[in-house]
Amino acid sequence: MTLLSVIVPVYQVRAYLAECLDSILDQSLRDLELVAVDDGSTDGCAAVLARYAARDPRLVVVTLDRNQGLGAARNTGLSRATGEYVWFVDGDDWLPEGSLAAVADRLTRNRPDLLVTAYTRHYPNGGTRHLSLAQVGAGRPVPETFTLAERPALLSVLHITCNKVIRRRFLLDLGLTFGPGWYEDVSFSFPLMFAAERITLLDRCCYGYRQRPEGAITATVSERHFEVFAHWDEVLTRLDADPAVPAELRHLIFQRMIWHLLQVLGHPRRVPPNRRREFFAEIVTRYRAHRPPAGYQPPGGALGLKHRLVGRGAYGLFTALQVARRAHIGVVARVRHPLAGPQRPAGPAPTTVPGSRTEAVPGELTDRVG
Template sequence: MLLSVIVPAYNVAGYLRECFDSVLAHQGDDIELITIDDRSPDGSGAIMDEYAASDPRVRVRHLEKNVGLGEARNIGLEMAQGEYVWFVDGDDWLPDGSIQAITRRLRETRPDMLGFDHSRVYWDGRVTRSAHRKVFKNLPESGVFTMRERPSVMDFLMIVCNKAIRREFLLDLGLRFGGGYYEDINVTYPVLMAAERITLLDRVCYFYRQRRRGSITKTVGERHFEVFPQYDKIFAFMDERGAEVDEFRKAMFNRMFWHLFIIFGHADRVHRRDRREFFNRMVEGHRKYRPAGYRPPGGVQGVRLRLVERGSYPLFVAFRRFNLVRVSLGKASAAVRRTPRRVVADAKARYRRLYYRIQCRLPMDQKLAVYSAYWNRGYACNPAAIHEKARELAPDVRGVWVVKKSGVKTLPPGVDHVVAGSLPYYRLMARAKYFVNNANFPNFLIKRPGAVHLQTMHGTPLKAMGLDQIKYPVAAKGTDFDDFLRRSDRWDYLISSNPLSSEAWQRAVPCDYELLEIGYPRNDRLVNATDQEVAGLRADLGIPEGSTAILYAPTHRDYQHGFEPMLDIGRVMTGLGPDHVLLLRAHYFYNVKDAAERYGWPADRIIDVSAHPTVEDLCLASDALITDYSSIMFDYANLDDRPIVIYANDWDTYRRTRGVYFDLPAAPPGAVATDENELIEVFRNRTAWDGEAAKHRAEFRRRYCPWDDGQAAERAVRRVFLGR
């Protein structure tokens, strides 16, 4: 075997499939994928087992305790059987053809180390190639060299992920990854110095994900001091090797301080209160490892090194501030030329915002909760289920709903409310402790200290959501992702309906919330409903006795304008016969009345339930569901005796324009139809109810409804309102 790809994983379930898929896209059996479950508390271990069951090239090790990235890599190295090892992080991935290019280069040159280029992929969609591309140019004719022959290779970014290393060479050096932060530099620099055969590949073979939250470079804390013992190990290695590597001491010394200055200069790494101590550690390192006869380089780096040598912390800080001001002034002058004139808000809006800010200075009401659903459209969905359960379990917390004027009529008797935009609304938003929503509260909302925000979402994401939409311009059009993330940063809790959602939200909404894997509160009703309740709902909706009621709930398509039905509803209803009625639940973006008049649908066979306030009523009242890519299928699957039919006539277009999280036609919740004739036959022949469809439905329910047991709302209330 030529190459072992080693992937440790901890809390990266949202990214792991993309990583594995990019590795296993390589068709050859000259690779293996070794993946280490570092006692990950999320679904990473289950994903590993799933891939191992389907591909013999995958081997999994589940650790009994969390050991950290460095030790997990060491365990993977011991397991590896390949001639070369490549350490890949579980939240990163490989461009197409990377392994083929790497294995070809390894066979051609048989190096001790192969280095290749990488691109940083940022959360906002930006992709930037490595700044050190020049290191790949003008290779010797043989393609291999040593660092002695080509010292500029020291400028290569010393992460381990952009290198393939000969396994026996690495083991013979006795190098192992360190614990803590910056665990790979004590391996990569010694490998570079000791290698007798180095080669490079001028190709991006690694996508280095720059996560908005969760990476060590975005984490402020004392653990960044762990970089110093990592460099101690590097210089200890050089001391052991003696004259063999002495000529690299100056370059290694400069490179170390280049790295330390970067760490010190980032406000999101070393805390302000710890900077003097970090500086003192740099002074200590300078005295300990300064090469004989060393002279600092010119420029900013040289000035900094001289100040460290003198141990002058005040001057070092002052020099840093001077540089920051110089750079910021340059950016500001450019911004003045770019910034358009501000739009002045009207006086009424300014007055209400001022009123809101004054209210924010008054004491917070510890027993006041704000509820909203679907951008204040009415009383519905998960917030409604949580509100009802909170009245039972936390009756001392007063719940108030925010609704538009048109949504007031959806409120059940006895539910307190304010109208959005009114003065009582601004007072409520300023004074409440709890905020529950299935969408997002407005940008102006200030997250007061002690306030608690619960985000419930309103559907399992089949389609790409949040930052994942950036790849799909049609879906992302008009979305301000910075605003979206600022709103999402207010969340304290985010409800996940199933493991698929947990993976998606981690990647699509990278903010600091607690993920509540509890199922959907709105689905409690589907699980707990009685036959008597169902009969009452059918009567209320006017469903003729003895008829088969089909709920048709298509989703919105970003590539369309207005409601353009994917099927000829009139023709389908004629084909189904007079004993079928259709409950039409169009997306709330659409005007169904105009479409009905335009297409001439049979009014006596179609019941427009698009404006019905509670979709759970419609699920319970119907006998079957027709949908395309709507999240309603995940909720409806809880009704285990009722078929779901997927009408996927434009799947490829939808997948390309919106993005999806799995191949729905390949793993459906029931029968699949791609044209109207198939759809009609599915019901005529009872295919929707048969054994194959039932088997698909059972597997779908197992995967996507594991937590819907009728008690999700109670779990939400106990965690958020009662602190349990």
């Protein structure tokens, strides 16, 4: 059996596809297959894939007759994969040199259900942001393998799929696939972490995560952002069906859900203005329905205040807080950069991630449009 199957969904990424394929096929690890799923691309991706498949038999190309979305393309790739482990890599991203060998070494040494790696975001202006896994240990040594209950700080690592390498048999036995619509990583990553009995970390940058202004949910004002609720409902349904999940972990997952939904609502280029009150009401509904029975302790500071306002259903106070915060940020920016004109591009302003010591920028929720 091949050790690793790298699954690459491909949709309208011709400008980046060759770099992605080269970053996988040109590394030293040979014990792999690459399953590329052309999800109805019309920009010439098919020709690029055909050229690479003709020269490297490790590349398997699957072509869908119409665009079905990122989740469906990943599911198709999973159904064709034969490796002991699978890794989902987006077609506009890449794997840094040496990452495949490092991942393979960790897989063969620990045989985990789930391997989580560090990664780096690459922004259009040339900036980068490295996302390490240091917060998972919280100053303590992390064992070679562990469960989520033993290291709940893993929840503070953003719930993307591309920094996770998964034992294929474990995934198939779990019956977990990607759901339809936007934010499909939510209903995939959390159940995956709940169920894994052997999780291991590789705190090395093994993924180059390209932040594109075009084709990303982060830059799309749409009513489709309401689809995030269905994915969180799936997470909560699975959680409720598993009595073995400890109360502390349920509390943290609830907190993470509220944080995520508020991040989506708070982003200026996501929920349409005329639907924001309705979106807030949907958050309130889930807050009240799933609030931990033993009580809920919100995080500290302004973030905790937002959580309390959600609990009260106080949309007017919530929007007033948002306006005041943006005004404060604007004043601080003018004080720090008094000579800056109105067109000066602002860097990402950090906000605290609940339950961790890391930071996440407002655009950190980089779910992509499939």
